[in-house]
Amino acid sequence: xxxxxxxxxxxxxxxxxxxxxxxxxxxxxxxxxxxxxxxxxxxxxxxxxxxxxxxxxxxxxxxxxxxxxxxxxxxxxxxxxxxxxxxxxxxxxxxxxxxxxxxxxxxxxxxxxxxxxxxxxxxxxxxxxxxxxxxxxxxxxxxxxxxxxxxxxxxxxxxxxxxxxxxxxxxxxxxxxxxxxxxxxxxxxxxxx
Numbered sequence: 001x002x003x004x005x006x007x008x009x010x011x012x013x014x015x016x017x018x019x020x021x022x023x024x025x026x027x028x029x030x031x032x033x034x035x036x037x038x039x040x041x042x043x044x045x046x047x048x049x050x051x052x053x054x055x056x057x058x059x060x061x062x063x064x065x066x067x068x069x070x071x072x073x074x075x076x077x078x079x080x081x082x083x084x085x086x087x088x089x090x091x092x093x094x095x096x097x098x099x100x101x102x103x104x105x106x107x108x109x110x111x112x113x114x115x116x117x118x119x120x121x122x123x124x125x126x127x128x129x130x131x132x133x134x135x136x137x138x139x140x141x142x143x144x145x146x147x148x149x150x151x152x153x154x155x156x157x158x159x160x161x162x163x164x165x166x167x168x169x170x171x172x173x174x175x176x177x178x179x180x181x182x183x184x185x186x187x188x189x190x191x192x193x
Contacts, residue, residue, distance in 0.1 A: 016057055016058060016059070016073075016076075017057075017061065018055050018056065018057050019055055019056055020046070022042055022046075022058050022066075022068065023042075024061075024065070024066050025043070026039050026040060026041050026042065026065050027039070027041075027042055027065050027066050027068045028063070028067045028068065029045045029048070029068055030068070031070050032054060032069075032070055032071045039065055042056075045068060045070070049070045052070060054070050054072055055070070055073040056068050056069075056070055057069050057070075057071065057073055057076055092124065094124065094125060094176075095125045095126070096125065096126045096127070096128050096174070097117075097120040097125050097126070097127050098127075098128045098129075098130065099113050099120075099128070100129075100130045100132060101113055101130070101132075101148075102131065102132055102133075102134070102137075103133055103134075103137045103140070103144050103147065103170075104137075110151050111154065113151070114151065114154045114155045117129065117155045117175070118155060118157060118158075121155075121157055121175065122177065124177060126175065127155075127158070127174070127175045127176075128174050129151075129152070129172070129173050129174075129175065130169070130170065130171070130172050131147075131171040132169050133169060138170075141166070144170065145164070145166075145171060148170075148171045149164070152173065152175075157177060157178050158175040158176070159175060159177070160174070160175055161173075161174040161175060161176050162174050
């Protein structure tokens with residue numbers, strides 16, 4: 001039995017070297033107001049930070065020379081966590097919804113599936129559409145593909161994320177909602193016909 005190590009990515013935190021843990025010298029120093037103090041020896045930068053009653057934090061260890069900032073470490077961590085929280089709230093989580101049809105699915109049922117797909121697209125989700133072929137239906141792939149393409153044409157406001165892909169079970173594609181500009185041009189094209 002091997003040792004399994006489970007790591008939760010959300011709990012991994014970036015570690016910063018502060019004060020006496022900064023071993024590299026010289027370092028570029030930025031003060032608490034954001035003013036660049038230039039390149040100083042680490043001891044001199046530490047002395048400057050302690051005179052002001054603050055910490056020396058290594059912000060960019062890979063830069064040459066490393067960039068450090070004079071500020072309160074607690075305030076620095078708080079601002080960083082706040083920025084991460086704000087970034088997470090701005091991200092929109094897109095879900096992939098699935099719709100499955102068959103070769104023998106009736107016209108009315110296809111219309112219902114198309115309206116479901118339209119609803120999913122309006123909500124901002126992606127839609128994965130499968131056409132499943134059973135048994136002898138697999139011998140009629142050309143007819144099935146045409147039926148699949150006809151079904152895709154009746155879905156409004158959708159754009160292919162990937163082309164129709166042939167799978168051992170049938171056909172598959174993924175759609176996402178049109179951008180607002182493209183949606184208007186598509187409607188204008190339909191009116192001109």
